[in-house]
Amino acid sequence: MPQPPDFDVAIAGAGIVGASAAWHLAGAGLRVAVIDAVGPAAAASGASDGAVSVASKKPGPLARLASAALLYTRVLSQGGPLEGAFHARPSYVFGQGEAELAAMDALIAKLGQIAGPVRVVADGGRGLLPGLGDSVERLVVLDGEGHMPGHKAVRAYLARPGITPVWPAHIHAILPDDTGVTVDLGDRRLRAGRLVAALGVSTRDHFPDLPVLPRAGQLFVTDRGPADALPGSLTAAAYLLAKTETPAAARLPPVVIDPLVTGQFIVGSSREDHGDPSQVDFATLRRLMGRAVDAFPALAGRRVIRAFAGIRAAVADGLPIVGPLPDAPHVLMATGFEGDGICLSALIGAEVARMARGLGPSDGIAADLAALSPLRFTPSRQEGRA
Template sequence: MPTRNTTDVIVVGAGVVGAACAHYAARTGLSVTVVDRGSVAGGTTGAGEGNLLVSDKEPGPELELAQVATALWRELAERLPPQIEYEGKGGLVVASDEPGMRALRDFAARQEKAGVTTREVPADRLHDLEPHLAPGLAGGIHYPQDAQVMPAHAAARLLRAERDRIRLRLGEEVTGLLTDSSGRVRGVRTPAGEIHAPYVVNAAGTWGGAIAELAGVRLPVMPRRGFVLVTEPLPRVVRHKVYAADYVSDVASGSAALQTSAVVEGTPAGPVLIGASRERVGFDRTLSTEVLRRLALGATALFPALGAVRVIRTYLGFRPYLPDHLPAIGPDPRAPGLLHACGHEGAGVGLAPVTGRIVAACLTGAQPPLDIHPFRPERFTERAV
């Protein structure tokens, strides 16, 4: 059990990634203190939809992360209480015309070579999967491995499952990193005092760049704002995560401009979640009626029945974006004792368990579950000024 001021590892950030890092570190026998200026899942995690996706990822390092994470989430669903609302419902990506369908077909073929399970759905069979889909679509690709969790509950349960080895210090902002005479990170400073540990994990999400700066290293994490609409509770109008083909290109884009693409999914509790938008506007929390209008139009184009449904609320969050679209995971040689686990953009919930497993392996000298070289923090080599 960690003491008030000394522990084996400090995790900065109580979102789902930080919770997973703490969970897997604690399972190795380490004592962990999780520090967050807010509450558990009080940042990006609480504004997420809980997507666990392989369908939106090009073959390469991020897809490899997602494939390991998919198996870990299934394991967690068996081990953790049902409140995480794990649902292996699968995804359906649809095309509006034949050129779009050809592009989906080519994308799925590349993914299959990388081990993803896909199934082409011709236009006349789309309604077998989604009876309320709009007519006239050219077809789609079904991804049975896609799933969903309730992200805030998942974060809380990951922490609670190892509560004998995890101490939470919420409402405490990390204002500095402690170092020894050699420059090695040895803990953190908060308004409540110092906490000492041989390792600090930067799982601060969109604010991960600010934590890195405290160690004098550059990690160019930027916020990418997104909105979600939430409808009134409904019978199961939408059975899968359903999205338009242009969502994949939006995810991969580095543009700062506003991008919207239709993403619609039901939840076990009844409400339908409607996204997705992306734009880099800093931490501006201003409600954008133009974004909400575009999201509503995109959703009703896919599911006309939603046109008669009330939206009961909307919320926004900030995805932690890194310029090469890969997270930073693992030790930072520029600041010994500091590890990073941030920059996952919109995939943080899905990639949380594999990130936690990697961090735990790095802390204990074990073999990570996959090659982590593509995610090395030092690929951003400039030092903070």
Template sequence: MSGSPSPDALVVGAGIVGAACAWELARAGVRVSVLEAGLPGGGATAAGMGHVVVLDDNEPEFRLAKLSHELWSALAPELPAGAEFTRPGTLWVAADGEELDAAARRAAAYDSRGVAAELLDARQLAEAEPELRDGLAGGLLVRDDAVVYPPCVVPWLLDGARRAGAQVDAGRRVAAIEGRAVRCADGGRREAAWVVLATGAWAPELVPGLPVRRRKGHLVVTDRYPGFVRHQLVELGYLKSAHGTGSESVAFNVQPRPSGQLLVGSSRQLGVDDDAIDHRLLSRMLRRALEYLPGLARRHALRAWTGFRAATPDGQPLIGPWPGHDGLLLATGHEGLGITTAFGTAWLVADMVLGRPSPLPREPYLPARLAGSAP
């Protein structure tokens, strides 16, 4: 490390969030060094669905998702082909009249805030997705929601950061954060004005006491069945399960990939550190998907895997300083929205490093709100 000046920011973790932070900071003129223990984009970034979705369950979530969606959209033309950025839209499926009423309220709310959304009745839903089972009530189509392949976005972001002067160290594990410095597992030590911690569900390993827990998820990918479904399909009950406090839940969530393959999810499980496939939960998850898409039963599953979302007690991410740790900025706790909100997060982090104002209120994401709460 001798000779070169200390970087202004050390980004620890090169998943989609860390890579976006490094990219944003480097392009803003900050001297950035990125430290990644494994393969960049090889953690939760590679395990998730890559759904860029403007969720509207609450105001802070909506604001960050909408800003990030706009940033994704602006970047889309520049992304490499491997990023597979497409806009199938999200079709929220209503199973009954009660869910359709909720969909109607959400359609109006989206519409009033400039998000293209339309309500489908049962017949329109069947026309939009003929493989869905009969007897569903309708749906809510959010047209501009996108799908991306994040493992190919991360190297592109890191390349962009490098071109703006950043240094990227893949395969270098950070063992400890010591004030405005990190100590690496290989013994090296690096200092910086800011340490940006973006190690997702593993953040508490470097900052004990952080209120971040691992929420395990399962996914399955099928062989190629082009046209089987056309939109990202999610049951409207998803928000209940996604934000539920129960230790375990499943929800119907199927995504058509540009390859013609289908990603089938989803499950949520708290308090499990083992990354093995849990067949009991996987069965529940698949049964749920088969309830909505009976024709999936004879389609072939190629692979199943698991990943860990970084969950916080209130469902909002941790973006900003952590009390008692000068120079530390957190960029974690994104739960299932890390891909969607990576760029909004990076923008906020850059604003904090550079002392700029932000385009949206930071308070809902500031980690201080959870200081003192048990992880």
């Protein structure tokens, strides 16, 4: 007979989505344990650029959920856990060439259909932002997005009373049954009523049937300079194309130039189907650097102080996996965000916490949240698509 639970909910993974779920669950009075092999924000959440962006999201359910998440992130930044972590800032999307200009048209149409907090405030040439290079043919200026360093948000979420940290701890096995879940940590076993699997790239270690794959992105960080050199992120429209059904249409590198409060820039990012953080690809970095300097020539005067490969958990169909497993309803998945977790974390954490408490989704997002369900990977659903 299964032992009584040590915790109401155990969360596997101390990244930003798992930390948000923990904060919401503890706020509802549940006993919560957060298990991680290393510690808070040790993987993708700590290596992200921190952009809270609706513009960069795949059109459809993901973009609509991102819009709702941005609104909720703002709420949590006003006297809540994200105060001091999230701040609003403008965003800029630039393009050159037919494919990128078409992607910018699609972006404007997408934002118009969502009718959310992000809006286009200007659409024109490079004169809209001082310092842009001659290669920029068109610039769209967006208002309403923001920035939130992942490590700050994670630590703020996990500071809530009622959350028990369990790290460093390696999960040997996740063993669901009819009344809960047992987590084998090698030297001991932890029992919980439910488990939230926010495992990122480690998802396949325990759930091999889910199509979660590690995807790398090459990035580099510059030295410090004037903190106001660029007021918001500057994204090539090729990055938007990379999130669509026709990523091959992008002929130019999908560069994103993100200013940090330190006066540095973090610049990325490619999409490579491997999970090896040691594979720093200098040929790809040179292409990213070349386009970044063409778009924003002031970067030519900066030194690169770090280059690295960030590893993100991607899903084959481009949507994260959120919801209970069909054959193990006490296990709730919250994984596969591939760079979208920073933006979605507040909302997804809240919705996963509702699921763990046996509640339905919040008003207005049920259909979009259902699109992320693991049910879409069951054999009957996949046969129906054939």
